[in-house]
Every structure is written in structure tokens, then in C-alpha cells.
Amino acid sequence: MQTIKVLYFASLRELIGTSETSIEATGPVGAAAVWKAVNPSVELPGSSLVAINQSYASLDSMVQPGDEVAFFPPVTGG
Amino acid sequence: MQTIKVLYFASLRELIGTSETSIEATGPVGAAAVWKAVNPSVELPGSSLVAINQSYASLDSMVQPGDEVAFFPPVTGG
Amino acid sequence: MTSLIRVQTDALEPWQEIAKFQTDNFNGHTDFGATATFVGTMRDLNEGDEVFEMTLEHYPAMTEKKLAEIVVEAESKWPLLHTLLMHRVGIIKPADPIVLVAVWSAHRAAAFDACRFLMEALKHQAPFWKKENLVSGQSRWIAKNTPGIS
Amino acid sequence: MTSLIRVQTDALEPWQEIAKFQTDNFNGHTDFGATATFVGTMRDLNEGDEVFEMTLEHYPAMTEKKLAEIVVEAESKWPLLHTLLMHRVGIIKPADPIVLVAVWSAHRAAAFDACRFLMEALKHQAPFWKKENLVSGQSRWIAKNTPGIS
16 A cells, blocks of 8 residues: 555645645556545546646546646646 | 949958949939949959948949949848 | 756846856857847736736646756757756746746757747746736636747 | 847947846836847857957948838837847957847747847848958858758
């Protein structure tokens, strides 16, 4: 059993009310399923982006135990 | 009778050996004819540019008495 | 070849930073003929509303990784000699510089192209988010960037 | 709106000039979100030959007129707020900055496009000529510019 770290940024951080949480996992789990596991009652906003270990991924991508997964809105830097 | 000022720059200045000369004119004369009048024995190099009163012109353009006409090679600033 | 990437909460003085980067690393070098730079500065008006200040949030570990990736990508596409990339985070006030991109190359086409590429890649990929605090007292997250092509 | 065009024999310090132009004319303004700049610097190698120094000649009355025209043209094509254009003439040594173009606009697309347009227009239209004095002792006029599009 290993931890998957879950991060939220910007408007998603405010929507969830926290910047970080975690779940325990014994095997790979889809990014969408990670969201559902930690936020069972909140739908992920449609324009949201996902990163696994600081690289862009999709909701279908598999998150491994020990990974860091982040959910955030479209980026607006520069 | 009025003066037409003739200027040369860069390699054309060196070709002619002077930066400025002039001719007298009573009426309009083509830029090519101005060159011929002041440099009867030197052919204008093919890539040369012409400016009349500090604006680009062509060899067919008419130079008026009192005008300034300049002959120079392609520009290479910046 | 020198590349410097920096994300900072301190005020950014772009022209001083460019001059310093050049002096520190390659002053007097005769291999670069072209330097192209871009500076993005905070405006006090957005979508018709007066903006009092902005909060710039980022995802530090990913920002670092992503900015390094886009610099490597630019260096693979164009023959760049040096690259400087700086970005503010935290509280930003109107007229504050937010982002600086500067590239040095032998010729101008590469410098212009790479500078613009870096700026667009940064805006579309680097995990920064802007929240506007309006003069009216309201605040809002900026939903998306303005287009980079007119 | 401020435009400054200057042709000078003195050394050109581009980053200081940009900072000074901004401080003197529109420091703290909140209407520009984008500044794009280009600096052209003398290299010591051209077409395989080592260049010792360069002589930059121009046609003063026409240079002034032509540079003013291209700034007006850029201002008619893009919503520019400020434009700075500086060019060296006389004796130039390797690593010396030769030309500086800087534009300020509300958004980045206009700033990038206008900066590049000004640079290309300057190179193709402004009556400057470069003569290279080679390390070998020979000297030669540069026949034409390198292309601006890669």
C-alpha cells in the first residue's frame, strides 16, 4: 500500500477548499478515478487539466502508487 | 537654370571617387540621364538604387531642377 | 551556452536583469548577432474592469520542470546561444513586469522565432494562474489567455 | 504616445536606453501589457572571415525620413503605445550593439509583429551601409543582408 498525493491549484483549490490530500493505493488507478475517490460529491469541472508527476496527462492516464497527481484549471501565466 | 544635387554612397561613392556633385537643369530629366550626364564613362552597377529627395525612385523617375538625387548600392543596415 | 530560468516573488526589473545576465555570462562575446526579448507587464484594466492587484499562483515543481522543457525544446528547434526566462509569482501590482523572455542567437530569424515560441509555450503550458482583485472589491480567476496571434 | 528615433556615433547601451526611455516617458503606466525588443550586435566572423571592425555609413537626411516613415507605418498597422528605434553609425567593433528596436503595446501579438516588422523594414529600406575591415587587412562592403525569415 502506497500513497498517491493529490494536489489542487487555483480555482480548483478554492472549489475543494484544500490544496493537498492523498489516497492509499495498491495498484494503478485512472486519474478520473482518483478524483472520484477523493471528491465523491464534486464533479471535476469540464475544462480541468491533469498532471501526473508534474507532466500533463489525461483523465484516462493511469496513476501509480507513489505518484503525485494534480488537478487544475487552464493555465494563465505570462 | 537650377541645380540638381547628385549624391553617392558606400561602394558607389568609392567607385566615382566623390560623395557629391551637381548638374544644372532647366527642366525635368530622368534619373538615368542624370547619371549619364555626370558619369559619361561609368556604367551604373545593375543592383544600384536611386532616391529622389530622400525617397526611393526608379531610373525612369523624373528629377526636377532643384531636386536631390542619390545613387547607392543595396542597403545593409540593422 | 547559458540558460537561466527563475521564478520569483520579488519585483522583476527586466532591463537590469538582461544587462546583468549578459555581463555575468557572456559580456564582449562576438558570436551573437541578435537578441530578441519580450516583457509582459500587468495592466490595470481587464475585460472592462479596473484591477487593483493580481495574485499569481503556480505549481512550483511542475513550473520548474515545464519551463526547463520548453527551453530545451526551443534550443532543439533553433541555434540559440543563451536563454533567459523569468516569471513573477505572488502579489502583483499594475505596471509590474510579470514575465521576461530573452534569447541570443547568431541571426535574427532564430532569435525572433524562438522568443515568440518560448512566450507562447510558457503561456499555454507553464502552470501559473492569475487571480484578479478588482477595485470593486470582487475577485476572479482569469479563465484563459488572450490569443498570441493577431 | 512617444516615439524616439536616434542615429548616433556614440556607443549604444540598449538595455540602459530602453530603461531610460521608459522611465523618462511612461514609467508606472498601466496601459501596456507587452514590450518586444530586438538588438542587433556586431559579430567578428562573416562569411568565414574574421572581421576587425566595421564602418557604418548612412545618408543622414534620408535615414531620418525613412525611419520616421516606417515607424508611422508600424503605428498604422498595430495599436502601438510607444516606439524606440536607435542605430549606430561610424566605427563599430565586434560585440558592439548596432541597432535597437523596442515597441510597447497592450497585447503581445501586436508587440511581436510590430517589432519584427520594424526590424525588417529598417534592414530593407533604411539607407545604411556596412563596410567590413578584415583581420587580413582587406576591406569590403557587405553586399546584402541575411534573410529575416528562417
